[in-house]
Amino acid sequence: MGAAVPRRTRRTRQDPEYLFLAALMNRNGDRPYSGNTLRNLLTDLAVRLDVRDSTGALVDFNRTHRFRHTVATRLLNTGVPLHVLQRYLGHLTPTMSMTYAQTLQSTAEAEFLRFRKITADGRELEVDSRDLYDMLELDRRTDRILPNGYCLLPPRQVCGKGNACLTCDKFATDATFLPELQTQLARTTQLITERRATFEARTGHPMGEDNIWLAGRHQERDALGRIILTLGHTRLADGTAGAIRGAGVEARTEAITGKEDNH
Structure with a gap:
C-alpha cells in the first residue's frame, strides 16, 4: 500500500x-x-x-447542496458583499447568488412577523408589523435596534429621551427580547434596593418617594413589569403560544408591578 x-x-x-x-x-x-x-x-x-x-439525524450526503446553502446564507448574514459570494461559489451571474440573499431575507422577515410587538405601556403596537419591518430594513441604522426592543423614532428626528426608552412612546418590543427584559427588571429592582440602602446608611433616613432618581427607576420597573406581564399573555401572530413565563410570575404578579415597601 x-x-x-x-x-x-x-x-x-x-x-x-x-x-x-x-x-x-x-x-x-x-x-x-x-x-x-x-x-x-x-x-x-x-x-x-x-x-x-x-436534529440528531445522520447527515444525508445525498443532499450535499445544502452545505453550499448553509455557507452562503452564513456569509451573507455576516455582511459579505454579493460579488464576493458570487466568486466564492463560482456562480456565473449575480442572479444565482441572489437566490441565497432572497431566501435569507424571507426567513428573517417571517421570523420578525411571528412575534407581536408591545409598546412601553404594555399595549399592542398599532403599526402593522410589515410596515415596521420595512421601516427598520430601509433605515438600517444601528440605533434602531435596542438591546430590549426597537426604536420607532422617524429617521430625521433626534432622540431627546437619552436612555429612557422604557418611558418613551416610540419604544416597541416583542417576545424575542423577553430574556433581556427579565434581566433588566432584576437589575433595576436590585439597583433600587441597593441605592436606597446606601442612601439610608449615609443620611440616617429612608429615600423619599419624591426623590427624582427613585421616581425614574420606579417608572422603568413598572414599565418592565407591564411589558413582561403582557408578553406572558400574548400569542404570536400565527396564533401559537408566545413567550414563556418565568417561574412564579403568574402567581406573584404583584412582585413585578407593585411598589416596593420602604425599609
Whole structure:
C-alpha cells in the first residue's frame, strides 16, 4: 500500500481540477469520483464518525447542496458583499447568488412577523408589523435596534429621551427580547434596593418617594413589569403560544408591578 501511494501521486497532475480523484480507471489522474461513489463514501464516513445534524439525524450526503446553502446564507448574514459570494461559489451571474440573499431575507422577515410587538405601556403596537419591518430594513441604522426592543423614532428626528426608552412612546418590543427584559427588571429592582440602602446608611433616613432618581427607576420597573406581564399573555401572530413565563410570575404578579415597601 505504501509503495502504491507514490506511484499514484506521480500519475496525478500537480494542479488537478477536482478535489477527490477516482482511485480506479483513472490512468491520467484527472478524473473525479462518480457522484454515486462519492456519496456512498461520504455516507460511510458519516456512519463511522457519527456525523449528525442539528436534529440528531445522520447527515444525508445525498443532499450535499445544502452545505453550499448553509455557507452562503452564513456569509451573507455576516455582511459579505454579493460579488464576493458570487466568486466564492463560482456562480456565473449575480442572479444565482441572489437566490441565497432572497431566501435569507424571507426567513428573517417571517421570523420578525411571528412575534407581536408591545409598546412601553404594555399595549399592542398599532403599526402593522410589515410596515415596521420595512421601516427598520430601509433605515438600517444601528440605533434602531435596542438591546430590549426597537426604536420607532422617524429617521430625521433626534432622540431627546437619552436612555429612557422604557418611558418613551416610540419604544416597541416583542417576545424575542423577553430574556433581556427579565434581566433588566432584576437589575433595576436590585439597583433600587441597593441605592436606597446606601442612601439610608449615609443620611440616617429612608429615600423619599419624591426623590427624582427613585421616581425614574420606579417608572422603568413598572414599565418592565407591564411589558413582561403582557408578553406572558400574548400569542404570536400565527396564533401559537408566545413567550414563556418565568417561574412564579403568574402567581406573584404583584412582585413585578407593585411598589416596593420602604425599609
